[in-house]
Amino acid sequence: MRIILIIILYIGIVSACTQKPVYPEAMSQAIQCIETSPDSALLYLDGIPASTLQTQPEETNMYYKLLKIKVNDKLYHKHTSDSIIKEIVQFYDEYGDLHKQMEAYYYLGSVYRDLNDAPRAIKAFLHATKLGENTKEYGLMGKAHGQICVLLDQQGVYNEAEKAGRKELEYAILRNDSIRIGYSLRNIARIFHNKHEVDSALYYYMEGYEKGAMRIKNIILSEIPWIYYDKGEPEKAKSLIFELFDKGRYSYNNWVLLGRIYTQEGELDKASDCFNKVLDKGSLYQKQDAYQGLFEQKAKLGNLQTAIVYANKSLAFQDSINKWTQTEAIAKIQALYNFQSYEAENNRLQEENSRHQRWLLLLTCGLIILASGGYLYYNRLQHKKAKILRLARTARMLKELAYQNSSTLMENEKQMIKDLQTRSQQLEDEKSYLQKRLLEVEANLSSSTKQETNDKKIPPQELSFINSGIYHTFHQWSENSAKITDEQWKELHTAIDLTYPRFTDRLLTLYPKLSEIELRICYLIKISLPLKTIAQMLNRSNSAITNARIRMYKKLKGKDGKAEFFDQFIADL
Numbered sequence: 188m189r190i191i192l193i194i195i196l197y198i199g200i201v202s203a204c205t206q207k208p209v210y211p212e213a214m215s216q217a218i219q220c221i222e223t224s225p226d227s228a229l230l231y232l233d234g235i236p237a238s239t240l241q242t243q244p245e246e247t248n249m250y251y252k253l254l255k256i257k258v259n260d261k262l263y264h265k266h267t268s269d270s271i272i273k274e275i276v277q278f279y280d281e282y283g284d285l286h287k288q289m290e291a292y293y294y295l296g297s298v299y300r301d302l303n304d305a306p307r308a309i310k311a312f313l314h315a316t317k318l319g320e321n322t323k324e325y326g327l328m329g330k331a332h333g334q335i336c337v338l339l340d341q342q343g344v345y346n347e348a349e350k351a352g353r354k355e356l357e358y359a360i361l362r363n364d365s366i367r368i369g370y371s372l373r374n375i376a377r378i379f380h381n382k383h384e385v386d387s388a389l390y391y392y393m394e395g396y397e398k399g400a401m402r403i404k405n406i407i408l409s410e411i412p413w414i415y416y417d418k419g420e421p422e423k424a425k426s427l428i429f430e431l432f433d434k435g436r437y438s439y440n441n442w443v444l445l446g447r448i449y450t451q452e453g454e455l456d457k458a459s460d461c462f463n464k465v466l467d468k469g470s471l472y473q474k475q476d477a478y479q480g481l482f483e484q485k486a487k488l489g490n491l492q493t494a495i496v497y498a499n500k501s502l503a504f505q506d507s508i509n510k511w512t513q514t515e516a517i518a519k520i521q522a523l524y525n526f527q528s529y530e531a532e533n534n535r536l537q538e539e540n541s542r543h544q545r546w547l548l549l550l551t552c553g554l555i556i557l558a559s560g561g562y563l564y565y566n567r568l569q570h571k572k573a574k575i576l577r578l579a580r581t582a583r584m585l586k587e588l589a590y591q592n593s594s595t596l597m598e599n600e601k602q603m604i605k606d607l608q609t610r611s612q613q614l615e616d617e618k619s620y621l622q623k624r625l626l627e628v629e630a631n632l633s634s635s636t637k638q639e640t641n642d643k644k645i646p647p648q649e650l651s652f653i654n655s656g657i658y659h660t661f662h663q664w665s666e667n668s669a670k671i672t673d674e675q676w677k678e679l680h681t682a683i684d685l686t687y688p689r690f691t692d693r694l695l696t697l698y699p700k701l702s703e704i705e706l707r708i709c710y711l712i713k714i715s716l717p718l719k720t721i722a723q724m725l726n727r728s729n730s731a732i733t734n735a736r737i738r739m740y741k742k743l744k745g746k747d748g749k750a751e752f753f754d755q756f757i758a759d760l
Contacts, residue, residue, distance in 0.1 A: 208246055211235055217254060225261040232258065249278045250287065256294050266301040289318045289327050296334060305338050312338075316354075329358030329367050336374050340381065343602065349378050369399020373407055380414065389414045405436050412444055419726040421448045439469040443476050451668045451723055455484045475504035483719065487665070652686040658714060665720050679710055687713070693760060698742045705739055708732065712757045 210218070217231035232255055240248055253275050260266070272295050279288040296311035315331040322328075332354040339348035352375040359367035372395030379388035392414065396407045409431055415424035425448050428441050446461035462477035469477065478501035485494035645653070652658055657678045664671065684690050694701060694709060701709075704725065711721045722732045733750045740753035 208244065208250075210247055210250070211239055211243070214247070214251060214254070217258070221254065221258055221261070225258045228254070228258045229262065245278070246282060249275055249282075253287065253291060253294065256298070257290070260294060260297050266298040269295070269298050269302065272298045285318060285322065286324060286327075289315050289324055289331075292318065293327055293331055293334075296331070300334065300338065305342060309335055309338055325358045325362045326364070326367075329355050329362065329364070329371070332358065333367070333371060333374060336371075336378075340374070340378050343381075345378050345382050349375060352378060365398065365400035366403060369395045369403030369407065371395075372399065373403065373410070376407075377410075380417075383417075385414050385417045389418070405431070405434065409436055409438050409441065412441055416444055416448070417728065421451060424448065439465050439473050443469070443473050443480075446477065446480050450480055450484065451665070453666055453668060455488065459484060471504055471507055475501055478504060479719075483717075649686055652682055655682060657682050661711070661714060661716065661724075664724060668723075671724065676707065676710075679714075680706075683710055683713055687760070690760060694743070698739075701739070701742070705735060708735055708739070709757055712736075712754055713760075 213231045213235045217228040220231075221228040232251065235251070240251060243251075252271055256266070256272055256275070266272075272291070276288075276291045276295050279291045282288070292311050292315040296308045296315065299305075299308035299311060312331045312335045316328055316335075319328045319331075332351045336348050336351035336355055339345075339351060352371055355374065356368065356371035359371050372391050376388045376391035376395060379385075379391060389411070392407055392411050396404055399407065408427065412424040412427045412431075415421070415427065424444060428445050431437075431441065442461045442464045446458045446465075449455070449458035449461060459481060462480045465473045465477040478497050482494050482497035482501055485491070485497060657675065660675060661671070661679060680691065684692075690713070691706070694706070707725065708721065711724065716724075718729055718732060721727075722729045725732070727735075736750035736753040737748070740748045740750070740756065743753075743756065
């Protein structure tokens, strides 16, 4: 009889533990409106007195903390510490509520994202997706894959980022969530844009605009002008920017882009207005671009003193960008090191925890033996053995997953560092170009007498070319941005070969497979056009022209070298 009573008591305790928790009224109100109105949810949560929470079960307090982190994340409040979320994760790892466990790991990833710790952030989001693999938690699964997509894209790991983005899209479609569908297609479009595949980027942007909810449409539209610009369609880009401005959708990126377009069109006052709007609150990149644009304009207008001021400011921001890029690389390396150290410590704690669990299991088995007798002992012992095996398998799987994630992240970090080094080299090239232009501007401040003296030192044949109509056509192109005809390109080709005998033949002798666009780059460098003008004239980006110079140096010289080496080679040829 005593054994039966004990069994009944045990069943009652288990049933009580599995009942759905009852939360304070204000907390329940916050749960209901947190997705649609996070501001209201925060007011409800902040309105719960501390004394009320002190009387509540531990799970209520933990869920309250999780809700606070969730609502602050939805309000874009930057997380500054991982101490509370780690406590929450540890609790729900043992509590047994899968949904809340997934949420805990998702917001663990959000915290590490805000702390600029990409390895731990990605690991947490991945763990959330593993927990939800065989569930219908489509919303959380989609958001977690979306976060992984963005983080990997930022690291330059584009193929894996695209895979995560397509998983995000898959879960969004399962939920028929038009907002998430729009965001996922936008994320995939950004990846293709970063890979310079502008046609694919435009396709996914348009898909996102067509299939996404209304709130995502304007966000997508604000990013499309840069696609048109990179496709060589500045008029389409400008027209779309104006449409966005009419709707009150302003962005610093689009002000910079509009300034570039106005500069190409010769509307220098309008371009200046656009660039000046960026100088107060724009990013480092936006401010550097704006100052470079202002420098070029003032130099063209003959306002040389002001041009020098803007050139120095542009160089200062470029130095800041270089330092920031290097700091970012170092920070990411440190984050990876911290992550690996964390893994080692985590393995040690898991081993220690396993020993505690074994003692706890033994103690539990002893109590069951005393309470229930031989029969109950036998059944409970089998159950515990099965649980130990499951725990062992889970621990093994976690260890394997951690190792795989760590190895993958190390490879990704290596590639990312390589990409950062390439970007740093490109920035150095840009800096060298600006310094060269600055010296040219300062040289123009000399007297006309000095200029006449210098002219006399120039060989007559070259001086005749400099004073020719075709030379001025190309050097004054940026003032009207008229399309260069094939006849004008041929005239330039002929003039260069007459001035610098057999210039083209010598190039083709060194490398016969030079393309037409590559030859044109060589001609424009030979006549000392600036990098930005070359890029605009050929409808290419600055970085594309820089990369082409590096490639051609290797083709012509048979060895690696900087873009400046190629410019000097062309000047001396």
